[in-house]
Amino acid sequence: MDLLSWTFADPDVQADKPILIDAADPTRSLSTAQLRSQVRRLIAGLQDTGIGPGDCVLVNAFNDVFYSVLYFGIMGCGGIFTGVNPAYKPAELAHHIALTQPKLIIAAPALLPSTLAAAAQCGLPPSAVYQFDLAPSSTTPGVQSWTSLLAPNERSWIIPADPATAPAHYASTSGTSGLPKAAILPHSYHVSQASFLSSSAATLPYTPIRLTALPPFHVFSTPIVPSSIRSRIPTYIAPRLDIPSFIATVSTHGITETYLAPPTIVALGANTAATSGTLRSLRQVWFGGAQLARPNREPLLRALHPNAAIQPVWGMTEAGWVTAGRLADTPDDSVGCVLPGYTVRVASDGELLVRGPALMLGYLRNEEASAAAWGDGWLRTGDVGREEGGKVWVVDRAKDLLKVRAWQVSPAEVEGVILAHPGVADAAVVGVELGDGSGEVPRAYVVRAAGGGGVSAEEVRQWTGERLARYKVPEEVVFVDCIPKNPTGKVLRRVLREEAKNERPKTEGEAVVVMEVTETQSRVGARHTYSG
Numbered sequence: 001m002d003l004l005s006w007t008f009a010d011p012d013v014q015a016d017k018p019i020l021i022d023a024a025d026p027t028r029s030l031s032t033a034q035l036r037s038q039v040r041r042l043i044a045g046l047q048d049t050g051i052g053p054g055d056c057v058l059v060n061a062f063n064d065v066f067y068s069v070l071y072f073g074i075m076g077c078g079g080i081f082t083g084v085n086p087a088y089k090p091a092e093l094a095h096h097i098a099l100t101q102p103k104l105i106i107a108a109p110a111l112l113p114s115t116l117a118a119a120a121q122c123g124l125p126p127s128a129v130y131q132f133d134l135a136p137s138s139t140t141p142g143v144q145s146w147t148s149l150l151a152p153n154e155r156s157w158i159i160p161a162d163p164a165t166a167p168a169h170y171a172s173t174s175g176t177s178g179l180p181k182a183a184i185l186p187h188s189y190h191v192s193q194a195s196f197l198s199s200s201a202a203t204l205p206y207t208p209i210r211l212t213a214l215p216p217f218h219v220f221s222t223p224i225v226p227s228s229i230r231s232r233i234p235t236y237i238a239p240r241l242d243i244p245s246f247i248a249t250v251s252t253h254g255i256t257e258t259y260l261a262p263p264t265i266v267a268l269g270a271n272t273a274a275t276s277g278t279l280r281s282l283r284q285v286w287f288g289g290a291q292l293a294r295p296n297r298e299p300l301l302r303a304l305h306p307n308a309a310i311q312p313v314w315g316m317t318e319a320g321w322v323t324a325g326r327l328a329d330t331p332d333d334s335v336g337c338v339l340p341g342y343t344v345r346v347a348s349d350g351e352l353l354v355r356g357p358a359l360m361l362g363y364l365r366n367e368e369a370s371a372a373a374w375g376d377g378w379l380r381t382g383d384v385g386r387e388e389g390g391k392v393w394v395v396d397r398a399k400d401l402l403k404v405r406a407w408q409v410s411p412a413e414v415e416g417v418i419l420a421h422p423g424v425a426d427a428a429v430v431g432v433e434l435g436d437g438s439g440e441v442p443r444a445y446v447v448r449a450a451g452g453g454g455v456s457a458e459e460v461r462q463w464t465g466e467r468l469a470r471y472k473v474p475e476e477v478v479f480v481d482c483i484p485k486n487p488t489g490k491v492l493r494r495v496l497r498e499e500a501k502n503e504r505p506k507t508e509g510e511a512v513v514v515m516e517v518t519e520t521q522s523r524v525g526a527r528h529t530y531s532g
Contacts, residue, residue, distance in 0.1 A: 040154035042073030053078030058102035076157030082170040083217025087469035093118035163187035173317035174410040188358035197227035213238035261406035269299030288313035289406025353378035423455030444474035
């Protein structure tokens with residue numbers, strides 16, 4: 001079944017009750033009937049504009065109750081939805097535009113400068129950019145409003161001949177090298193993901209009320225709204241995670257379920273306002289994007305309902321949710337149980353491989369990466385671990401990919417930006433653990449260029465911050481005499497990661513000997529200067 005037919009399968013059941021609600025202003029809401037009508041009007045408007053099957057439409061906006069109108073409407077006219085992180089800088093956005101080749105872009109007014117700059121760089125005219133102006137005060141003169149795409153009449157959505165092969169979504173995913181790729185996700189992928197949340201909600205010992213502040217284009221988030229509509233679960237939408245607002249929404253509206261990144265769980269557990277009884281209604285907190293040890297969950301868990309659970313989700317853009325915790329299970333350090341329809345096996349080298357009911361179709365315009373993602377019909381996850389009794393434990397990552405505040409970061413992408421600085425001769429990026437169990441941050445190892453004027457750590461960070469999203473900017477910069485590489489020139493990230501683990505300099509400006517490279521790597525003792 002296609003995603004829209006599955007989501008709106010029962011159009012008359014509780015159709016007039018608010019289903020998507022603005023967390024900051026609950027008077028702003030959409031019922032299922034209102035949402036369905038808005039989606040059908042957008043379908044008609046997009047088709048009248050010339051958007052049809054196979055055409056991509058890009059959305060660059062913060063989460064909102066009306067974001068789902070765009071999401072469903074684009075897919076409903078036969079188009080392919082793609083969303084981007086609002087933190088993207090023009091160069092990152094231009095890469096995504098060049099890759100996905102959208103015919104039309106819808107952007108929040110605050111994001112129009114970077115969006116128009118990136119669109120122009122890719123040869124997309126300003127007339128193809130619409131503003132997602134949700135309030136009169138936010139409009140930008142001279143840019144078309146997205147409301148002009150809402151036709152006065154409604155039109156039914158297109159039902160693809162084969163939902164298992166019909167692309168619905170180009171989802172950005174960072175690889176271990178180079179710039180981010182786009183995974184091609186079919187309708188069946190999203191239906192299988194939403195089906196799990198919908199079926200699990202049917203057996204809960206409480207009435208679910210949801211709150212999400214997740215990016216709506218991220219695959220950790222995409223099952224939430226379709227399953228909420230299908231199961232008639234009121235869902236409060238926040239544009240971003242703000243801890244005081246989060247606490248107030250949970251307390252005021254009796255939220256029972258929410259979805260968080262590990263650093264937020266750690267932060268909430270240390271927040272006295274969160275641990276003073278305000279979150280007692282919460283029964284399930286799902287987290288994904290990185291692991292979080294049980295001791296780091298405990299402070300927040302004690303602040304929730306006595307029968308609550310903080311549960312892991314393990315997966316990847318290419319496969320969606322593969323495992324998840326179950327409310328009745330005894331807590332452990334696994335990443336949960338394998339979800340129905342999925343199979344996980346361990347390769348001879350320890351890498352976890354996955355088969356599932358509806359995985360990605362491949363990477364857009366990247367046959368080499370698509371072929372490399374599969375091994376004997378199994379999707380490679382890049383994670384090393386084990387499977388026992390239907391549960392999965394993840395112990396390491398085979399890939400170099402970083403997970404920073406649940407966002408994927410390609411070290412090669414960050415390195416490429418740093419290397420473009422005239423004062424830098426060489427660079428490498430690895431992840432270092434924060435130490436509080438909430439994940440890792442990027443650390444850059446930098447070789448200064450001869451005669452480059454002695455570039456500083458702050459200059460490296462500023463240069464990177466002007467070109468990349470904040471979460472990709474190195475939190476730490478270590479200046480070195482050389483970058484360890486093998487005889488073919490490949491950066492030995494393992495050496496750098498071991499150094500970061502075994503020797504964390506304590507004082508800014510302190511020079512320390514932290515690495516000695518083996519003879520096959522030219523046996524160099526490198527002296528480092530730390531700045532963080």
